[in-house]
Amino acid sequence: MDDFKRREFIKLSALGFASIALQLNAITSYAQSANGHLGKWHADTKLNWDAFLEHLTKLAKTQHQLPWDQKSYTKQVKQLLLQCNFPEFENIKKEFDAYENKRPNWFESASLHYEVDFQVSLFQFEKGEYIPHHDHPKMTGVINVVSGNLLAKNYTVEEQLSSTREVVKDGRTSVMQKCTIRETGNEIIKAGDVSILTAHEGNIHSIMPNEFSQLVDVFTPAYKHDTNAKWYTVNEDSFYQGRKDLYEAEYEK
Ligand SMILES: [Fe+2]
Numbered sequence: 001m002d003d004f005k006r007r008e009f010i011k012l013s014a015l016g017f018a019s020i021a022l023q024l025n026a027i028t029s030y031a032q033s034a035n036g037h038l039g040k041w042h043a044d045t046k047l048n049w050d051a052f053l054e055h056l057t058k059l060a061k062t063q064h065q066l067p068w069d070q071k072s073y074t075k076q077v078k079q080l081l082l083q084c085n086f087p088e089f090e091n092i093k094k095e096f097d098a099y100e101n102k103r104p105n106w107f108e109s110a111s112l113h114y115e116v117d118f119q120v121s122l123f124q125f126e127k128g129e130y131i132p133h134h135d136h137p138k139m140t141g142v143i144n145v146v147s148g149n150l151l152a153k154n155y156t157v158e159e160q161l162s163s164t165r166e167v168v169k170d171g172r173t174s175v176m177q178k179c180t181i182r183e184t185g186n187e188i189i190k191a192g193d194v195s196i197l198t199a200h201e202g203n204i205h206s207i208m209p210n211e212f213s214q215l216v217d218v219f220t221p222a223y224k225h226d227t228n229a230k231w232y233t234v235n236e237d238s239f240y241q242g243r244k245d246l247y248e249a250e251y252e253k
Contacts, residue, residue: 060117070198081144119222125209133232143195148213154185154202175253
């Protein structure tokens with residue numbers, strides 16, 4: 001009797017388990033295809049945060065296959081960004097809720113993901129928190145506007161000029177180098193827009209938020225402790241030697 005009961009119990013359990021497993025499998029497949037997991041993905045599939053990172057991790061490895069096609073890479077990162085509804089993601093909601101304008105006249109930033117190959121950062125700006133001209137040495141940047149709107153200007157270095165000058169500030173002497181930079185972009189970017197820079201094109205940019213704005217940026221590779229980003233003073237009053245879209249700029253060597 002005891003034996004019979006146990007066998008029935010095992011039989012029922014096995015059937016029950018099989019039925020649950022079947023349903024679980026269907027639910028998991030649905031969730032995975034909805035979130036672009038393991039290749040079940042097409043251009044308008046909505047991605048969740050994990051699927052976004054999974055695709056980006058794979059994509060960022062292409063930087064090690066030389067020559068690295070940065071145009072194609074940034075285009076693909078743009079596509080991934082556009083498949084994400086960032087304000088719905090729990091990790092981003094948390095950052096939005098915790099936002100405080102701690103630094104007057106300067107943006108706030110938060111790291112959403114960091115690894116050597118790439119990083120994803122959130123930037124939040126009050127209206128008018130301008131970021132002057134700066135570069136992103138040997139990096140690509142793909143900038144997704146999540147809310148608000150900003151004037152983004154991009155430039156590419158055209159030529160190093162021979163003139164330098166020494167500046168003494170707070171007892172420290174530095175050498176300032178002049179160069180010319182060519183404007184490659186000048187546009188208002190708004191929620192849903194993506195702005196791109198590569199190591200070779202539009203690598204210098206400035207950003208002026210016209211209202212409270214939030215950006216999710218992907219930098220590839222990530223910033224390192226010795227990344228030496230330069231800040232440029234740009235004479236935007238007139239073109240250099242009257243040449244259209246060309247400006248004289250200066251940076252600390
Ligand atoms: Fe930047």
